[in-house]
Structure formats: C-alpha cells, structure tokens
Amino acid sequence: MIIVPEAVIADLITPEASFTAVERVFASMAARSAYNFPVIREAIGHADALYGFKSGFDRAALNLGLKSGGYWPGNAAKGLTNHQSTVFLFDADTGKCRAVVGGNLLTALRTAAAAAVSVAHLARPDAKVLGIVGAGHQAAFQLRAVAAQRPFEKIVAWNRSPEKLETLRGVADELGLGFESVSIEDLGGQADVIVTITSSHDAILHGAQVKPGTHVACMGTDTKGKREVDNDLIAAATLFTDEVAQSTTIGECQHAIVDLTIRPEDITELGAVINGDHKGRTSAEEITLFDGTGVGLQDLAVASAVVELAMSRGVATEVDF
Template sequence: MFIVSEDTCKKLVGRADAFKAVEAVFAAMAKGDAYNFPVIREAIGHADALYGFKSGFDRSGLVLGLKSGGYWPGNAAKGLTNHQSTVFLFDADTGQLKALVGGNYLTAVRTAAASAVSIAHLARRDAKVLGMVGAGHQAAFQLRAAAEQRSFEKVVAWNFHPEMLPGLAGVAEEIGLPFEAVERERLGAEADVIVSITSAHEPLMMREWVKPGTHIACMGTDTKGKQELDPALVAAATLFTDEIAQSVTIGELQHAIAACLVREEAITPIGAVINGTHPGRTSDDEITLFDGTGVGLQDLAVASAAVELAQQSGEATEIAI
C-alpha cells in the first residue's frame, strides 16, 4: 500500500493535472463508464462536526475508492483547516487497499478544476471580465483555475465580509489581473463569467443583475438548504451539472426544482458536452449555468493522479499491511 501525504499532493498535483483528471471522469460519467455511490453525510453530535463518505467506481480507469471526512467548524481556532478528508483507493481487481491519500488540498484543487472545466466548455470565447462571489479559502483556488481558461482582463469580486477581499486581490495581482471590489449588481452587469463559492443559504445573485451571455459556475451549494442564486436566474439559464441526481437534491438546482421552475429533463451532465454529444453553448446571448455539487469520483480521479505522480517521482511511501 502507498501513502501520499498532503505535502506531497501540494508539491506534485498542479491545476493542469486536476483539470485533466476531472474532465476525464466527467466524460466517463456521461458515458456510463463511471458512477458515484450514494453519499453519506451526518452530524455526529460532537464538536458541531459533519462527517461522511463519498465513493464511486470509474470502470474506464479502474479507479475504486472513497473519500472520508467532513467539516469541523472549530478547527480554525486550533490552527487547522475546517475541512478534513482522506481518500482511500482500492485495487479494483482484488479489493485490497491500494493507497491512502491526503484529501484536503485535493478537495480544493478538484473543486476548482470542476468550475474550470465548465468555463473551458461553456463560457464565451471572448469573455473578458471574471466575477468572483466569495473570498474564502476555496476562492483563491477558483480564481487561479478560472483565470487560465480565458483571456480575462479584469476581476471584479464581492464577499459577505469585505475585509477578506484583499486576500483575493493579492491572488489576482499575483497572476497579473486588475482587481476591483464591487457590489453584486455591478458584478452581474460587468462579469462575463461568474464563479460563486460561498456557504450561503439565500440568493446572492438575482436574475435582473446578470447580463446575457454570462457563464455561471455555482460551486458553493452542496447540501440541502444551501443556495447562492435566485431561482429565476437558474430558470433563465441553460443548465449543466456534474451529476443530475445530486444537483436536484443538494445542489443549486434544488430550489428551482422545488419551485417547479425547472424540470430535471432540462439538466445536462457536463460530460455530455466534453464528449460532444451535447453542443453546450449555442449562442452568445445564452446564459449558461454549471451546478458543481462535488462528486466522489472527482476526489478519486485526482487522488489516483496523485498516486501515479508520487510513484513516478519516488515520493510515495510504501508500507506492508
């Protein structure tokens, strides 16, 4: 069995590696070659923690495993990351444990890769302004990954807590993009691509604020009750997601579905666009929306890439069990 640590994952797994792995597994899902198992997510009654499992099997890549972990809200005060996870990979031929992989960094980079894949396949080619809704830990990963998909000339951003925006401004400066903190109405009026990455439970972006032709990657809604967008905005968009079953139950589309503004049949897996069986964007005026709920197969894909890279570089620790 191999062990690949958090530090090794950070050192070896770049944005391009994560993009390639996530794009491939989305394509495999759309073909029916990979599938996620039911998600388990529970409040454990201790430390206000949420704990659970995401798992699945990619038959095309023979990647089998699970991510175990959750959210401990008190960790920040202890100098730890609130989100904690570990990925377990198993040999698909024998069921033996194949690898233990640190999952914290990989969760962040795979989430950013998912929105980047959506931008690559759905945003207008002439997109110039990137809008960021949210400025937490994950937002920096999102900004770096999104910026590589189009020739953006500017970043506009909004956050519940404005004092956090200078950190995101520093990331924009690092990659050479002008940055401006704006109100949400202006963000919607200017942005050609919007990435929302918050833990909100109410609409942050309204239909009337978003201009025609915008692509929205909604990445924060992954639990029943969470919400980032006005359901009317969702209903006005052409809809794509990582997995339809999650999108309508715990993703951003749960609210539009519940309000009978959207039918499940109107939602397309992003893998169908990757595979060429769906055209994706069909006009420059079309609003496209990607509901990134986060699936276990994303974690397994990037973890498998991490193991392969660590083995190639000699940085995977092998132990007998």
C-alpha cells in the first residue's frame, strides 16, 4: 500500500493537473464509463461536526475508492483546517487497498478545478470581469483556477464581512488583476463570470442582479438546505452540473426542483459538453449556470494523479498491508 501524506501534496500536483483530471472525470461520467455511489453525510453529534463518504468507480481510469471526511468548525482554534479528509484508493482488479492520500489540499484543488472546467467550456470567450462571492478558505483557490481560463482584467468580490476580502485582493495583485470590493448588486452588474463559494442557507445572488451573457458557477452548495442563488436565476439560466442526482437533492438546484421551477431533465451534465454531445453556450446573451456539487470521482482522479507523481519522485511511502 502507498501512503502519500498531506505535507508533500502541495509540491506534487498543480492546478493545471487538477483541471485535466477533473475534466476527464466529467467526460467519463457523461459517457457512463464512471459513476458515483450514494453520498453519506451525517451530523455525528460531537464537536458540531459533519462527517461523510463520497465514493465511486471510473472504469476508464480504473479509479476505485472513497473520500472520508467532513467539517469540524472548531478546528481553526486548534490550528487545523476545518475541512478534513482522506482519500482511499483500491485496486479495481483485486479490491486491495492501493493507496491512502491526504485529501485536504486535493479537495480544494478539485473544487476549484471543477469551476474552472465549467468556465472553460461555458463562459463567453470575451469575459473580462470575474466576480467572487465569498471569502472563505476555498475562495482563493477558486480565484486562481478560474482566472486562468479567460483574459480577465478585473476581479470584483463580495463577502458579508468585507474586511475578509483582503486575502483575495492579495491573490488578484499576484495575478496582476485589478480588484474591487463591491455590493452584491454591483457585482452582478459588472461580472461576466461569477463564482459563488459560501456555506449559505439563504439565497445571496438573485436573478435580477445577473446580466445577460453571464456564466455562474455555484460551488458552495453540497448539503440539503444550503442555497446561494434564488429560483429566478435558476429559471433564467441554462443549467449544467457535475451529477444531476446530486444537483437535484443536495446541490443548488434542489430548491427549484421542490417548487417545480425546473425538472431534472432541464439539467445537463457538463461532461456532455466536454464530449461534444451538447452545444453548451448557444449565444452571447445566454445565462449559463454550473451547479458544482462535488462528486467522489473528482477526489479519486486527483488522488490517483498524486500517487503517480509521488511514486515517480520517490516521496511516497510503501507499506505491507
């Protein structure tokens, strides 16, 4: 069995490699050569933690396994990341445990990569202004990954506590992009691409605030009850997702499904666009929305890439198991 600890992962995988791994997974899912198993996510009744499993199997890449982990809100006070996870990979031919991989940075990279893939395939080619809604741990990863997909000139950002946007301002400075802290209304009025990455349970961004031609990547909703945008925006947009089953039950589209604003068949897998089976954006005025719920196959793909890199560079540990 191969062990790749969290401490070495930052030196192994890049946002570009994460993008490639996630893009291939989406394509494999749409081709029905990969599928996710049902998600388990529970409040454990201790430390206010949410804990769960995401798992699946990609027959094309032979990636079989699971990510185990969740959210411990008190970790920051202990000097730890609130989100904690570990990826387990298994040999698809024998069932033996093949690798154990630290999953914290990988989760951030694959989530950012999913948004970036959606922008690469759905945003207008001439998009110039990128809007970021939220300023948590994941926001900087989103900014770096998405900014690479279009010739952006400016970042506009909103957060309930505006002072927390300074980290994003620093990233924008690194990238040579202008940065402005704005109201949510101004953000919707300026941005050609919007990434929402919050843990909100109430709609922050509304349909009336988003201009025609915008691409919206909703990346924060992954649990029943969460919500970042209202049903007016869902109804106005052409909808895409990583997996329809998750989008309609734990993703951004769950609320619009309940009140019959949309039906499951109104949502298209992003992999169908990647594979050429769906046109994706059809006009410069169309609003497109990607509901990024986060699927286990993404974790397996980036973890497998890390294992190969760790083995080739001699930083993996091999043990009998």
